[in-house]
Amino acid sequence: MAGCSYFREPGTAVVAGLDLVERAPAVDLPPAHVGIHTGPVISQDGDVYGRTVNLAARIASYAHAGQVVVSQETAQHSGDPQVWFDPLGAVELKGIAKPLPLYQAYRRS
Numbered sequence: 001m002a003g004c005s006y007f008r009e010p011g012t013a014v015v016a017g018l019d020l021v022e023r024a025p026a027v028d029l030p031p032a033h034v035g036i037h038t039g040p041v042i043s044q045d046g047d048v049y050g051r052t053v054n055l056a057a058r059i060a061s062y063a064h065a066g067q068v069v070v071s072q073e074t075a076q077h078s079g080d081p082q083v084w085f086d087p088l089g090a091v092e093l094k095g096i097a098k099p100l101p102l103y104q105a106y107r108r109s
Contacts, residue, residue: 004047004048004053004056004057006041006043006048010036010038010070010073010074010077010078010079011077011078011079011080011082011083012080013036013038013074014036014068014070014074014078014080014083014105015080015082015083015107017034017036017068017105018068018083018105018106018107020032020034021033021034021065021066021067021068022107030065031065031066032065032066033060033063033064033065033066033067033068033069034060034063034067034068034069035056035057035058035059035060035061035062035063035069035070036056036059036068036069036070036071036074036105037052037053037055037056037059037070037071037073037074038052038071038073038074038077039051039052039055039073040052041053054095055071055093055096055100058093058094058095058096058100059071059093059100059102061093061094062091062093062102067104068104068105069088069102069103069104069105070085070102070103070104070105071100071101071102071103072100072101072102072103074103075103075105078105081108082107082108083105083106083107083108084105084106084108085103085104085105085106086103086104086106087101087102087103088101088102088103088104089101089102090102
């Protein structure tokens with residue numbers, strides 16, 4: 001199951017991603033994995049396009065079941081006190097010229 005969602009604030013996107021991966025098994029959905037990148041998008045006919053969307057998709061393909069993985073931009077601009085980020089290091093992603101620093105998001109207990 002793949003999909004794309006647009007959020008105005010990175011912190012809201014991260015919390016929604018954590019909600020998704022935590023709740024999917026409870027409603028008999030397969031384990032979810034989420035990738036988030038922050039940046040400008042092109043909106044047309046109710047859909048979004050552009051480099052930001054492409055990077056988010058590449059990050060999502062790197063994430064494992066139950067993970068919310070985000071770019072450095074997302075981690076830096078999240079500002080949500082409900083979450084914290086653990087660095088995963090610079091990761092090579094398909095179709096991306098240089099390694100991208102990624103972080104795994106966690107909910108504070």
